[in-house]
Every structure is written in C-alpha cells, then in structure tokens.
Amino acid sequence: MTTTNTAPAAEPVTELEEHFNRTIQRDQRIEPRDWMPEGYRKTLIRQIAQHAHSEIIGMQPEGNWITRAPSLRRKAILLAKVQDEAGHGLYLYSAAETLGADRGELTERLLAGKQKYSSIFNYPTLTFADVGVIGWLVDGAAICNQVPLCRSSYGPYARAMIRICKEESFHQRQGYELLMTMMRGTEEQRRMVQDAVNRWWWPSLMMFGPPDDQSKHTAQSMAWKIKRHTNDELRQKFVDMTVPQAEALGVTLPDPELKWNPERGHYDFGQIDWDEFQRVISGNGPCNAQRIAARKRAHEEGAWVREAAAAYARKQRERQQRQEAAA
Amino acid sequence: MSSAGKASEQATTEKVRHEWPLYEVFVRSKRGLNHVHVGSLHAADDEMALRHARDLYTRRNEGVSIWVVKAEHIAASSPDEKDPFFAPSADKVYRHPTFYDIPENVPHM
Numbered sequence: 249m250t251t252t253n254t255a256p257a258a259e260p261v262t263e264l265e266e267h268f269n270r271t272i273q274r275d276q277r278i279e280p281r282d283w284m285p286e287g288y289r290k291t292l293i294r295q296i297a298q299h300a301h302s303e304i305i306g307m308q309p310e311g312n313w314i315t316r317a318p319s320l321r322r323k324a325i326l327l328a329k330v331q332d333e334a335g336h337g338l339y340l341y342s343a344a345e346t347l348g349a350d351r352g353e354l355t356e357r358l359l360a361g362k363q364k365y366s367s368i369f370n371y372p373t374l375t376f377a378d379v380g381v382i383g384w385l386v387d388g389a390a391i392c393n394q395v396p397l398c399r400s401s402y403g404p405y406a407r408a409m410i411r412i413c414k415e416e417s418f419h420q421r422q423g424y425e426l427l428m429t430m431m432r433g434t435e436e437q438r439r440m441v442q443d444a445v446n447r448w449w450w451p452s453l454m455m456f457g458p459p460d461d462q463s464k465h466t467a468q469s470m471a472w473k474i475k476r477h478t479n480d481e482l483r484q485k486f487v488d489m490t491v492p493q494a495e496a497l498g499v500t501l502p503d504p505e506l507k508w509n510p511e512r513g514h515y516d517f518g519q520i521d522w523d524e525f526q527r528v529i530s531g532n533g534p535c536n537a538q539r540i541a542a543r544k545r546a547h548e549e550g551a552w553v554r555e556a557a558a559a560y561a562r563k564q565r566e567r568q569q570r571q572e573a574a575a
Numbered sequence: 576m577s578s579a580g581k582a583s584e585q586a587t588t589e590k591v592r593h594e595w596p597l598y599e600v601f602v603r604s605k606r607g608l609n610h611v612h613v614g615s616l617h618a619a620d621d622e623m624a625l626r627h628a629r630d631l632y633t634r635r636n637e638g639v640s641i642w643v644v645k646a647e648h649i650a651a652s653s654p655d656e657k658d659p660f661f662a663p664s665a666d667k668v669y670r671h672p673t674f675y676d677i678p679e680n681v682p683h684m
C-alpha cells in the first residue's frame with residue numbers, strides 16, 4: 249500500500265500533471281476536458297460505476313413491496329422513492345460518461361459480474377418493516393457516505409452527489425416515519441420492526457467498506473480528494489448519529505458492546521463480521537444471484553423497446569431527409 | 576440460447592447503443608433565470624430526450640423549461656484555465672465595476 253499508493257506529488261511530474269495537482273491542492277474541481285492521470289480516471293470510473301450499479305440494483309429490495317404496500321399513501325411514497333433511486337443511477341452513469349465510459353458497457357460489466365455494487369442489496373426484504381428500516385438505516389448510511397462526496401474533486405461527480413443528497417433526505421424520513429407508525433401499532437408490528445432492525449444493522453455498518461487498514465483504495469483516493477473521509481470515520485459518524493434515533497424509536501440495536509465512550513466522545517461498537525462482508529461482496533450473499541438475474545431479465549426484456557425506439561427515430565429522420573430533398 | 580443467437584443479440588445491443596445518442600440537458604429553474612446544464616441522458620430522438628429529461632431532472636419542480644441538445648452538436652472550448660481562450664478576460668480589469676472608485680456619498684451606485 250505504501251509503494252503503490254504514493255501521493256501524486258511525490259512522483260516525477262510533467263507540466264500537465266503538476267497543473268492537475270495544483271488544481272486539486274487549491275481545492276478546485278477537475279472538469280471533463282481537463283488533463284488527468286489515467287489512475288484518477290480509472291479510479292473514478294470504478295467508483296462511480298459501482299455507485300450507479302448500487303442505485304439501480306438497490307431498487308429491487310424495496311420494489312419487492314410496491315404491489316403489497318399496506319395503503320395507497322405508502323404505495324405512492326414507495327414508488328416515488330424507488331423512482332428516485334433509478335434517477336440516482338442515471339445521474340451517476342451520466343457522470344461516468346463524462347470520463348469516456350460507455351453506459352451500455354458499464355451495464356454489461358455489471359451483468360457479467362465484472363463490476364460490483366453495494367453488498368447491502370444482497371439481503372432479502374422479509375416484511376414491510378424492512379422498507380422502513382432500509383429508508384432509515386440504508387439511506388441514512390448512504391447520506392453519511394454521500395454528503396462529503398458533494399465536495400469530491402471531480403466536478404460532474406460532485407454535482408451528481410449534490411442532486412442525490414437533496415433527494416435522500418426524503419428517503420430517510422419516510423422510512424423513519426413508517427417505523428414510528430408501526431411502533432405505535434400492535435405488539436406484533438413492534439416485533440416486526442425490531443426483527444428488521446436486527447437483520448439490517450450489521451449489513452448497514454458494512455456499507456462503509458472494509459476497515460481503513462484493509463482498504464486498498466482509500467489513501468490514493470484521499471490524496472486525489474475523490475474521497476474526503478476514511479471508511480472508519482464515516483462508520484463512526486453513522487453509529488453516533490443513529491443511536492439516539494434508535495432510542496427515540498424505541499428499538500434496540502443488536503450489539504451488546506454498543507456503549508457511549510466519554511473519553512473518545514463516540515459510541516464504541518462491536519466487531520463487524522468481515523468474513524460475511526467478503527462472502528456477500530464476492531457473490532455469495534443470500535440474494536446475489538437473484539438480483540443479477542432480475543437485472544438481466546429487465547435488460548433483455550426491454551431490448552425490443554430500445555430497438556423499436558431506435559427504428560422509429562431512424563424512420564422519422566429518413567422521412568425528414570426525403571422531404572427536405574424534395575423541397 | 577445458441578451461440579449464434581447470442582452473437583446477434585450482442586450485435587443488436589451494439590447497434591442500439593450507437594443509435595441512442597447522448598443528449599446534454601439544460602433546465603431553466605424559474606422565470607427570469609438562464610437555462611443551466613444539469614447533466615446528460617441517452618434517447619432515440621429529440622422528443623424522447625425531452626420526455627426523459629422531464630422525468631430524470633425535474634421530478635420536484637426543478638424547472639419551468641428544458642432544452643436538450645445532442646452532445647455532438649456542442650462546440651466547447653477547454654475549460655482549463657491554462658487555455659489562452661480565457662486569458663484576455665483576466666487582463667481587462669476595467670470590465671468589472673470594482674475597477675472604478677466612486678465617492679462614498681454617491682448613492683445607489
């Protein structure tokens with residue numbers, strides 16, 4: 249990690265590179281047509297694509313409940329939320345394309361298992377309480393991750409993140425409100441909420457990625473200001489934010505070691521099962537195969553629509569050309 | 576699926592990708608303001624690009640008017656500040672109001 253991830257300034261640099269480094273140091277944004285090191289471009293494409301795929305795959309766990317939402321109000325909210333996630337995916341694919349990536353190609357790489365998406369979406373949504381807990385914890389963790397990315401050094405990525413963060417607040421609040429409603433309900437509803445919290449808590453903590461001493465990309469990404477905080481810093485921030493929310497809701501977070509540490513000024517928490525994380529991220533979580541199969545099916549079943557639209561556009565274009573030629 | 580079927584499907588994907596051009600999207604957020612670039616999308620034609628832009632970029636009243644332009648039709652200078660294209664504006668300080676000293680007792684200036 250020390251040899252491969254040296255800060256760009258430490259290497260012999262060309263004039264272009266020096267200009268790039270100065271722009272980053274002055275906290276200015278890199279824009280699409282600027283010269284940038286190949287590593288910077290590759291790192292960004294990998295991170296943005298992974299992020300875009302997560303938004304797109306992330307529609308499935310909640311989409312699972314749209315037809316079974318308990319009221320029209322909840323159904324309308326859930327539809328709007330899932331539609332937002334599709335939008336987030338598209339903002340991010342759009343940002344990746346400014347780096348020379350091709351959206352169609354990125355989708356193919358996702359379907360071929362060559363690019364990853366967040367491990368969190370490989371867990372099943374067993375009850376409607378899961379919809380609330382995803383909004384509260386999963387979107388909550390996403391907000392923690394994404395707010396600092398609004399200042400990421402790559403302009404189009406930072407701007408996409410600003411747009412996304414504006415919408416995430418609705419996602420988290422609708423989830424929390426849903427849970428508050430269930431907690432005011434029957435004993436069985438309260439049990440459902442607690443059960444969902446038990447299942448989603450640890451996977452939510454894993455969303456921040458491996459611990460800092462095992463994170464391959466963190467040092468270089470921070471030098472380039474693509475990332476602004478380490479995985480562990482963000483995870484701690486999320487825990488500190490969430491504990492009082494859990495208390496207000498009346499649920500218990502499933503970690504006996506979770507305790508306020510007055511010396512650190514933070515909550516201590518238990519050991520995360522990184523073996524589980526590795527298992528899920530490498531394709532062997534409870535729903536990996538199902539998620540990719542559903543995405544593949546949607547892509548293939550939509551092929552005729554894409555072709556028909558292209559054929560229609562071609563026909564219109566040709567007709568117009570004929571008319572212009574005749575005139 | 577047969578390997579021939581797979582190959583033809585891939586060829587179709589290939590074709591579709593090239594036939595859905597990239598559009599840049601500009602949104603006027605309210606009357607009195609300029610259209611501002613907000614991002615891009617792919618669409619088969621102009622009309623579809625507008626519809627998609629509406630759904631993608633203005634789900635919450637973000638705009639009162641949308642422009643879509645095929646990305647290939649945009650001519651751009653390099654935004655890099657090293658580029659001489661923008662150099663003349665830096666040395667014409669007299670274009671900025673702060674260049675001129677106006678006495679304090681002159682109001683509304």
Ligand SMILES: [Fe+2]
Nearest residue numbers: 303332333336
């Ligand atoms: Fe999202």
Ligand SMILES: [Fe+2]
Nearest residue numbers: 333387416419
């Ligand atoms: Fe979200």
